[in-house]
Amino acid sequence: MKTRAETFAWNVKNQLGKVHQVASLEKVPALVRRLAEQLGLEPKAVVAAASDLKDINWKGLEVEHRPAGIEDVLGISRAMAGIAETGTLVFASGKSNPPSLNFIPEYSIAIVRESELVDTSEEVWAILREKQPFPATINMVTGPSRTGDIEQTLFLGAHGPRELHVVMVKS
Amino acid sequence: MSKTPLDFEKGAHEALGSATLQQALGKFQTGYPLLRARAMQSLPDFEKVRTKAARIKDFSLKNLEQLTNQYREKVEANGGTVHICETAEDARKTVVEICRQVEAKKITKSKSMVTEELALNDALEAAGMEVLETDLGEYIVQLAGERPSHIVGPALHKTKEEVAKLFKAHHKTRRKRETGEQLVREAREVLREQYFASEVGITGANFLIAETGTAVIVTNEGNADLCRILPKTHIVVTSMEKVIPTLDDLSVFLRLLARSASGQEMTSYTTLVSGPRGPGESEGPTSFHVVIVDGGRSKLLGTEQQALLRCIKCGACMNVCPVYMSVGGHTYGWVYPGPIGAVLNPVLNGFGTMYHNYQASTFCGACEEVCPVKIPLTKIMRDWRTRAFQERIPGLGARLALWLWAAIAANPFLYNLAAGAGIPILRALAGKKGVLKSLPFANGWMKDRVLDAPEGGRFVRGRKR
Numbered sequence: 001m002k003t004r005a006e007t008f009a010w011n012v013k014n015q016l017g018k019v020h021q022v023a024s025l026e027k028v029p030a031l032v033r034r035l036a037e038q039l040g041l042e043p044k045a046v047v048a049a050a051s052d053l054k055d056i057n058w059k060g061l062e063v064e065h066r067p068a069g070i071e072d073v074l075g076i077s078r079a080m081a082g083i084a085e086t087g088t089l090v091f092a093s094g095k096s097n098p099p100s101l102n103f104i105p106e107y108s109i110a111i112v113r114e115s116e117l118v119d120t121s122e123e124v125w126a127i128l129r130e131k132q133p134f135p136a137t138i139n140m141v142t143g144p145s146r147t148g149d150i151e152q153t154l155f156l157g158a159h160g161p162r163e164l165h166v167v168m169v170k171s
Numbered sequence: 172m173s174k175t176p177l178d179f180e181k182g183a184h185e186a187l188g189s190a191t192l193q194q195a196l197g198k199f200q201t202g203y204p205l206l207r208a209r210a211m212q213s214l215p216d217f218e219k220v221r222t223k224a225a226r227i228k229d230f231s232l233k234n235l236e237q238l239t240n241q242y243r244e245k246v247e248a249n250g251g252t253v254h255i256c257e258t259a260e261d262a263r264k265t266v267v268e269i270c271r272q273v274e275a276k277k278i279t280k281s282k283s284m285v286t287e288e289l290a291l292n293d294a295l296e297a298a299g300m301e302v303l304e305t306d307l308g309e310y311i312v313q314l315a316g317e318r319p320s321h322i323v324g325p326a327l328h329k330t331k332e333e334v335a336k337l338f339k340a341h342h343k344t345r346r347k348r349e350t351g352e353q354l355v356r357e358a359r360e361v362l363r364e365q366y367f368a369s370e371v372g373i374t375g376a377n378f379l380i381a382e383t384g385t386a387v388i389v390t391n392e393g394n395a396d397l398c399r400i401l402p403k404t405h406i407v408v409t410s411m412e413k414v415i416p417t418l419d420d421l422s423v424f425l426r427l428l429a430r431s432a433s434g435q436e437m438t439s440y441t442t443l444v445s446g447p448r449g450p451g452e453s454e455g456p457t458s459f460h461v462v463i464v465d466g467g468r469s470k471l472l473g474t475e476q477q478a479l480l481r482c483i484k485c486g487a488c489m490n491v492c493p494v495y496m497s498v499g500g501h502t503y504g505w506v507y508p509g510p511i512g513a514v515l516n517p518v519l520n521g522f523g524t525m526y527h528n529y530q531a532s533t534f535c536g537a538c539e540e541v542c543p544v545k546i547p548l549t550k551i552m553r554d555w556r557t558r559a560f561q562e563r564i565p566g567l568g569a570r571l572a573l574w575l576w577a578a579i580a581a582n583p584f585l586y587n588l589a590a591g592a593g594i595p596i597l598r599a600l601a602g603k604k605g606v607l608k609s610l611p612f613a614n615g616w617m618k619d620r621v622l623d624a625p626e627g628g629r630f631v632r633g634r635k636r
């Protein structure tokens with residue numbers, strides 16, 4: 001029997017996303033720096049203004065907490081939940097979570113805590129029903145952007161990110 | 172290549188003779204249907220889930236008015252506006268008017284078959300606005316000046332080489348256009364700035380949820396999301412049968428939709444929008460409209476064929492249809508191709524004009540086997556044939572022939588006599604070789620076929636009571 005976190009990770013990979021596991025949020029900046037280097041990107045990112053992402057020390061990275069613009073290449077967003085059944089991340093729009101972070105940058109890093117994982121979408125609805133007001137935009141993201149419009153062949157990075165890195169935080 | 176529905180036969184012959192189209196359609200042997208079959212393995216209780224889905228749709232259709240009102244109230248409480256339009260004309264006027272009010276010059280649009288049905292782009296362009304399709308397939312079709320040939324992959328009738336040629340002609344830049352990858356990249360770069368420059372974003376919706384006033388938009392590319400987030404006005408254009416009661420019901424459909432459509436467990440992006448941007452949000456539209464079109468659908472409510480309105484437009488039925496795979500989507504001559512088009516087009520666009528659509532079937536039933544909401548497609552196709560006969564839509568000759576056939580088939584004596592006469596006649600026509608290359612009254616049908624002459628006698632010969 002797989003644990004919920006294992007099922008989630010397996011499904012993210014199955015949907016062509018990449019999975020990283022870290023012990024705590026403090027480890028995220030080093031991981032991002034490494035990723036940026038591997039991808040040949042400048043060490044800078046637009047980051048969701050979620051309070052736990054604002055609080056960490058992003059040393060070695062140039063970060064800005066704002067919506068993504070056309071020039072941004074690396075975006076870091078904060079999911080409210082992850083659905084194990086399909087490897088889906090759930091984002092609720094709000095003051096600190098502009099949806100553009102998930103769509104404009106070519107490389108997308110999404111952060112979710114293992115404690116925020118659920119089994120099915122039904123459980124997400126139960127959490128969302130408690131939110132008042134109901135979020136204007138909810139993005140369920142499963143893997144990177146793709147298209148099959150040319151000869152039924154799969155290509156990644158159609159309009160949204162070509163790579164999706166999911167960072168699972170243990171504590 | 173714009174075909175009208177009455178050209179079906181001519182179109183079918185052209186399609187069968189087109190090498191590039193046949194090459195593109197050949198991909199259905201290895202593409203979506205295989206992926207679908209694989210994805211279904213992770214849903215072992217497919218049968219149970221689709222029965223549930225069909226039931227939810229039936230319940231929703233039965234309570235459509237009440238659910239639609241609930242949906243509308245919720246959207247209004249969230250700060251959006253809902254427009255309910257009876258006809259395509261009403262819907263076109265409503266959308267054009269919203270765009271005029273916000274002085275739109277440029278509109279980015281993501282794929283929506285309902286807007287195809289409305290011919291919305293023509294109306295917006297006639298009002299002096301520029302409309303850009305952003306779904307890659309729709310974009311290709313728009314550049315080519317064509318209509319979608321498939322409801323999920325609008326440009327699946329095109330080969331890579333044809334797309335490369337189109338891009339070269341329209342983008343007027345020099346670049347490598349050899350691989351699909353390069354073409355996808357090029358479209359991405361060209362369209363990117365357009366989202367930022369547009370005043371209005373138009374998307375479709377796959378579901379409307381009454382419980383929360385939410386429109387659900389499902390895509391793989393992420394283009395609908397950019398159309399939603401970046402322009403100041405977001406208009407959702409959709410049709411009345413999309414309403415379902417609750418978020419939990421949505422979960423049931425999400426398990427079926429992507430698997431049926433593209434063979435994924437879940438599409439990359441499933442987006443739930445419930446109004447304009449919320450308080451304190453720095454992004455998203457400041458004005459939000461939902462246009463819900465009837466367009467003739469309500470004629471089906473309460474009838475024996477109401478199940479047609481369960482359709483979630485997944486496209487699975489066309490991906491396995493031998494007729495669709497032979498003649499392609501354009502031959503159907505109107506918005507919806509394949510089995511679903513064959514039965515829905517007549518309702519929305521007239522039984523006379525769409526006559527050939529519901530003739531285009533081998534009755535193999537492959538469509539029903541894959542349909543995630545269990546629509547009895549072949550039964551409805553038969554119903555429409557009966558109806559056409561009653562309404563005297565086929566010509567007098569065809570009706571007389573059918574009537575004669577019915578008279579003979581209903582009478583065992585006559586039937587035996589006719590069938591008994593058939594064998595020696597066919598044998599005589601076949602001559603020594605025993606092969607038939609043509610048949611009286613059926614030359615069209617025999618054009619691409621040869622038939623062996625019957626051997627032996629009939630099974631029922633001489634059977635005594």
Ligand code: SF4
Pocket residue numbers: 431481482483484485486487488489511538541542543544545546
């Ligand atoms: S009729 Fe069924 S299979 Fe065909 S598009 Fe509609 S839901 Fe899908």
